[in-house]
Structures are given as structure tokens and as C-alpha cells.
Amino acid sequence: SAVISQKPSRDICQRGTSLTIQCQVDSQVTMMFWYRQQPGQSLTLIATANQGSEATYESGFVIDKFPISRPNLTFSTLTVSNMSPEDSSIYLCSVSPDSYQPQHFGDGTRLSIL
Amino acid sequence: GENVEQHPSTLSVQEGDSAVIKCTYSDSASNYFPWYKQELGKGPQLIIDIRSNVGEKKDQRIAVTLNKTAKHFSLHITETQPEDSAVYFCAASINRGSTLGRLYFGRGTQLTVWP
Numbered sequence: 286s287a288v289i290s291q292k293p294s295r296d297i298c299q300r301g302t303s304l305t306i307q308c309q310v311d312s313q314v315t316m317m318f319w320y321r322q323q324p325g326q327s328l329t330l331i332a333t334a335n336q337g338s339e340a341t342y343e344s345g346f347v348i349d350k351f352p353i354s355r356p357n358l359t360f361s362t363l364t365v366s367n368m369s370p371e372d373s374s375i376y377l378c379s380v381s382p383d384s385y386q387p388q389h390f391g392d393g394t395r396l397s398i399l
Numbered sequence: 400g401e402n403v404e405q406h407p408s409t410l411s412v413q414e415g416d417s418a419v420i421k422c423t424y425s426d427s428a429s430n431y432f433p434w435y436k437q438e439l440g441k442g443p444q445l446i447i448d449i450r451s452n453v454g455e456k457k458d459q460r461i462a463v464t465l466n467k468t469a470k471h472f473s474l475h476i477t478e479t480q481p482e483d484s485a486v487y488f489c490a491a492s493i494n495r496g497s498t499l500g501r502l503y504f505g506r507g508t509q510l511t512v513w514p
Contacts, residue, residue, distance in 0.1 A: 330501060
């Protein structure tokens, strides 16, 4: 399966600031997704990153708070804007080579907001 | 949307014993069911999946069973080893044709295997 690299692996940020998380894949993939996993909790889909168009956001998540870019078939970024302690979480990128194949996850970005 | 319930939330077994984790889903249209294993500090790793046209699938010590009528599916791990200790997530999705839909995850099961 594809090798998925997320950067940074962890960060500690001040409230009110923004952080951009990168997801790089070693092969072209059609589908890229961003998830949030709060401590000890399950995975919640934030949005589907669409190449060349706006991301598709799930209920409860908005573009102003979580802007996403997908400039090509191997790279995407998620920005967490105007952070508050409630944004402390693990943010995970997942990919699928095409819409017929299962999703595979990166190791995530562990974000703490002070 | 789909609602996936997962039980138990924690499971402790002795090395060599079997472990079973159960999930139920609400939408009868769901037809793809993957299982993920998440070790500490890592992302979820796909370990096995099943589609609704089969009732059981095995891969060495891991098996998944599906009961479409009852809308539940289970993960079975035999001859457990300490390295099986992790959080396991079930998920469900609705596929249209061959296209995989979005995943709905259960809340996870922390499995601990004692040597």
C-alpha cells in the first residue's frame, strides 16, 4: 500500500494561532481524507480533499476553520485556524488509490493547544 | 447517517486465548466492513475487511464474520499474542457499484493481551 507521510508529527501551539498539516503520498491517489481523533475517541471525518476543487466538508466542520488544499494527486494540507484548547487532537490523513480500494492512514499529527 | 456500535470498549485476554470484538450497524444498505488496528502513537492500520456478498473471511489468526440479517459483524483473533495489544476499530460504509463510500467508525476496543 501507499506510504503516507504527515508533517509535523506533533506540535504544541498557542491559542489563536493557526497550524498547517501536510500529507504526502508516495504514489498518486484519487481519494484523500482528513480525520480528527480526540484523545481516547473514535475517528471523525472532517472532509474529503478533492483535487482541483474545494473540499467536501462533513456536518460540523467549516472551511473557515479547517481550510484544505489539494494541489495534486500526491499532496494535501489541512490548516487548523484560530486554535483553541478544544482543537487539541490527533489529525489523520487517509488515502485511497481509487474509489474501489480501502483507505489507508498516515500516523497522524498530535496537536496540543495551550 | 450510519451508526456503528462497538463492544466491548476494553478487553483483556491471556496470551494464547481468543478475542472477539462485535459491531452492529444501523443502515441495511451498508455493504463494506473494514477493521483497523491502531497501536500507540500510530495511525490505524487496515487488518481485514469484508464485503456483504460473503459471510466470513479469514487471514491467518484473524477472521471476520458478517450477519446481514442481524446487521452485525465480528472480529475474531485466535492464539492471541502480546503484540496484538492495540485499539481495534470497526467501520461500515455504503458502496454504490464498486465505489467505496465514506467510512463510519465504531468507538474502538482496547485489547490487552497478557503474557
